[in-house]
Amino acid sequence: MERRSLLASILIHGAALLLAAVILAPIFWLFVMSISPAADLVARPLKWWPSEMDFSRYATLLSTIPNSAGAAFVASLVNSILVAGMATIAAIVLAVPAGWAVSRTPSIGWSLSLVIATYMLPPVALAVPLYMALATFGLLNSVFGLALVYLSILAPFTTWLMKSGFDGIPREIEQAAMIDGASLFATLRIVTLPLAMPIVATSALFAFLLGWDEFFYALLFTSDQRARTLTVAIADLAGGRVSDYGLIATAGVLAALPPVLVGLIMQRALISGLTSGGVKG
Amino acid sequence: MSSTWMTTRAWLLMLPLLVIMIAVIGWPMIDTVRLSFTDAKLVGTGGSFVGIDNYVKMLSSSNFQRALYATTWFAVVSVAAEMVIGVLAALLLNQQFYGRAVLRALLILPWALPTVVNATLWRLIYNPEYGALNSALTQIGLLDSYRSWLGEPGTAMTALIVADCWKNFPLVAFIALAALQAVPRDITAASLVDGAGPFNRFRFVILPYLAGPLMVALVLRTIEAFKVFDIIWVMTRGGPANSTRTLSILVYQEAFSFQRAGSGASLALVVTLIVTVLAVGYGMLVRRTAGSAT
Numbered sequence: 001m002e003r004r005s006l007l008a009s010i011l012i013h014g015a016a017l018l019l020a021a022v023i024l025a026p027i028f029w030l031f032v033m034s035i036s037p038a039a040d041l042v043a044r045p046l047k048w049w050p051s052e053m054d055f056s057r058y059a060t061l062l063s064t065i066p067n068s069a070g071a072a073f074v075a076s077l078v079n080s081i082l083v084a085g086m087a088t089i090a091a092i093v094l095a096v097p098a099g100w101a102v103s104r105t106p107s108i109g110w111s112l113s114l115v116i117a118t119y120m121l122p123p124v125a126l127a128v129p130l131y132m133a134l135a136t137f138g139l140l141n142s143v144f145g146l147a148l149v150y151l152s153i154l155a156p157f158t159t160w161l162m163k164s165g166f167d168g169i170p171r172e173i174e175q176a177a178m179i180d181g182a183s184l185f186a187t188l189r190i191v192t193l194p195l196a197m198p199i200v201a202t203s204a205l206f207a208f209l210l211g212w213d214e215f216f217y218a219l220l221f222t223s224d225q226r227a228r229t230l231t232v233a234i235a236d237l238a239g240g241r242v243s244d245y246g247l248i249a250t251a252g253v254l255a256a257l258p259p260v261l262v263g264l265i266m267q268r269a270l271i272s273g274l275t276s277g278g279v280k281g
Numbered sequence: 282m283s284s285t286w287m288t289t290r291a292w293l294l295m296l297p298l299l300v301i302m303i304a305v306i307g308w309p310m311i312d313t314v315r316l317s318f319t320d321a322k323l324v325g326t327g328g329s330f331v332g333i334d335n336y337v338k339m340l341s342s343s344n345f346q347r348a349l350y351a352t353t354w355f356a357v358v359s360v361a362a363e364m365v366i367g368v369l370a371a372l373l374l375n376q377q378f379y380g381r382a383v384l385r386a387l388l389i390l391p392w393a394l395p396t397v398v399n400a401t402l403w404r405l406i407y408n409p410e411y412g413a414l415n416s417a418l419t420q421i422g423l424l425d426s427y428r429s430w431l432g433e434p435g436t437a438m439t440a441l442i443v444a445d446c447w448k449n450f451p452l453v454a455f456i457a458l459a460a461l462q463a464v465p466r467d468i469t470a471a472s473l474v475d476g477a478g479p480f481n482r483f484r485f486v487i488l489p490y491l492a493g494p495l496m497v498a499l500v501l502r503t504i505e506a507f508k509v510f511d512i513i514w515v516m517t518r519g520g521p522a523n524s525t526r527t528l529s530i531l532v533y534q535e536a537f538s539f540q541r542a543g544s545g546a547s548l549a550l551v552v553t554l555i556v557t558v559l560a561v562g563y564g565m566l567v568r569r570t571a572g573s574a575t
Contacts, residue, residue: 012378019370020380023387026447027394029413030402046416094301097294105291111299118306120560122508124532125549128542129312130305131323152305159298184290213395215511220537231397235515238401245405252398263393267386 030256033249034058041245057250073251075225076233082143083218083229084211087150091158091207092200094151099162100192104171112163115156123216126152134221141227149217154207161206165199166192202269209259230255317547323540335547344523344531345548349555351438352527355513356506359442359449363502364495366446367453372483374454375461385458392451400515403444407431407516431517434524441525445512449505453498460494461487496570500563507556528552 004012033041034057036050063070102112130149131140139145169192177187193200215231222228234255237248317335321328339345374385391399406413409429418424430440464487472486510529513519519526519534526534532552536545 009378012373012376015373016378016380016384019373020384020387022447023390026402026406027390029406030398033405042411044411044416045420046411046413090301094298098298101291101294105287107288108291108295111295115298115302118302120504120556121306121310122529122532122549122552122556124508124510124529124536124545125313125553126306126309127533128316128323128536128546128549129309131537132312132542133309135324149305151301155298155301209393213397215397215514219514220533231395231511234397234401238404238515239518245408245411248401249405252401256394256398259393259395260390263389264386267389 030249030252033246034253036246038244038246054246057244057247058254060247061250061254069247072225073233073254076228076230077254079143079222079225079227080212080230083147083150083227084208084214086143086147087154087211088158088204088207090147090151091154092162092204094155095158095162095203096193096196096200098159100166100188102159102163103166112159116160118152118156127217127220130217131220140221141223143227146218146221146227146229147211149221150211150214153214154210157210158203158207161203162196162199165196165203168199169195202266205262205266209262212255212259313546313549316543317550319543321542321546323536323542323545328543331543335544336551339544339548339551344526345528345551347523348526348528348531351525352507352509352529355438355442355445355509355525355527356503359445360499360502360506362442362446363450363453364499366450367498368457368491368495370450370454371457371461374458388451388454391448392455394448396448396511397515399444399448400512403440403447404431404516407440432521434522437517437521437525441513441516444516445506445509448512449502453495453502456494456498457491460491464490492570493567496563496567500560500567503563504556504560507552507559528555 032048032050035053035055036047037052037054040047040051060068061070061073064074065071098112102109134140134142134145134149137145139148173191173195174187177191178184182190213231214229215235218229218232219235222232230251234248234251237251242248316328318330318332319328320331320334370388374381374388394402407430409415409427409432412427412430414430415424415427419427428436430436468486469482472482477486508529509527510533513525513527513530514533517525519530528548529552532545532549535541535548539545
């Protein structure tokens with residue numbers, strides 16, 4: 001390591017502080033807005049720190065009193081969990097066998113490449129037929145219909161993750177079990193899957209967050225509390241005539257909490273997943 | 282075990298995935314192609330064949346040309362800024378300083394924030410009457426009176442690009458940082474002994490290691506930027522005066538607001554074609570960079 005001059009050291013620490021401020025200021029402000037009294041948020045100039053901390057909006061949004069703002073928010077929260085959860089489970093069920101097959105039989109790898117290449121398709125190119133089909137089957141404004149559509153995003157992604165995961169499990173272990181007389185499915189169940197569990201869990205977590213973040217299809221295919229997800233509810237709040245900016249900020253904090261916590265806890269896995277394609281590719 | 286059986290078995294295991302992919306991607310894609318040659322409406326019975334009318338009408342419309350321009354501007358400026366800021370952040374994080382691990386953890390925050398929450402947050406920051414940006418700029422004396430950042434055609438696109446960059450530069454930073462950490466120590470040490478200055482060291486020693494991974498980041502970000510919808514919809518809905526109406530927003534309005542499924546589909550296919558050409562072109566470039574870097 002090169003020895004640094006005092007000046008270089010000051011510059012580096014200064015740049016680090018600047019970067020930290022750029023990252024933190026907007027996030028911090030979102031939180032401050034959520035706990036500031038409404039009057040503070042319409043003051044000129046703004047009060048950068050709440051005159052008194054007010055957590056009541058969190059209680060408002062998470063209350064389940066019928067016909068309140070909270071009930072609508074909680075309904076969309078439940079819808080988001082249901083849609084992302086169902087799509088994640090289905091994506092994993094599809095991805096485990098497919099990922100294993102491609103990992104162990106490279107000659108069919110082109111089919112997975114084709115599936116992954118669909119990532120570049122803009123959702124607007126699929127939206128009209130999907131809308132018409134969902135309408136035909138009565139699946140518009142339904143969590144099941146939306147979860148099915150989400151598979152177009154989640155399944156290619158999880159299959160790719162599972163394939164990379166299985167690549168890291170030596171096939172000799174499977175062959176040893178088979179030589180001992182285990183059938184293919186017994187081998188997969190007893191030997192391979194337990195080894196692949198961490199990858200299944202990581203894939204499921206990422207898939208859930210992808211579903212949690214999705215907005216475009218949810219905006220198109222849902223219309224009310226029966227299926228409307230959190231992202232659409234927040235966009236409605238942001239674009240509507242809500243006079244309390246703090247309430248919008250609170251909804252944002254609540255929606256951001258799961259992915260941010262997962263991001264912080266799983267950063268190692270996340271970063272290696274993000275960058276492996278980049279560095280090896 | 283015969284290899285034919287192995288292959289058949291592999292296909293059988295792939296089958297469920299392929300069936301679902303055909304149902305939710307393959308078939309809709311083909312049906313979009315069919316619709317693009319009809320005058321079908323979004324609801325009601327399906328429209329009659331009109332040949333390439335939709336394409337002619339769409340491609341020659343000023344709406345399309347303005348949207349193409351807005352999309353290109355958004356993609357080029359935001360991706361370029363993300364690449365520069367991302368690489369600078371990675372170079373910083375590759376140094377040793379107090380709090381490096383904390384800073385690296387913080388970098389994940391903008392990226393983890395859902396796009397809609399990010400858009401909502403910046404919409405609040407840009408608020409014309411009570412926004413944090415107006416207040417802060419006025420307080421430090423850079424601004425005389427509050428401005429409507431998202432309400433004026435001159436500033437709306439820039440404001441969107443800032444919000445998009447803030448969320449997406451960490452991805453570039455992570456990819457660049459991983460590549461930097463793969464640069465062998467002895468090579469940088471040797472370049473020091475040979476007397477290379479910091480700029481030359483970056484240009485001739487470090488950049489070759491970064492080129493491949495950065496190309497991948499560039500491809501991913503450009504494709505995403507060309508498809509952009511969420512952040513614009515939440516922040517401006519394509520306004521003011523359609524100055525931020527990108528191609529995806531235009532397709533949405535055509536197909537869903539005006540319920541013209543046929544012409545919406547033709548427009549969607551043009552967008553798809555542009556993204557595909559970009560991706561394939563970039564793909565060839567990536568291969569070449571990867572080949573020359575090693």
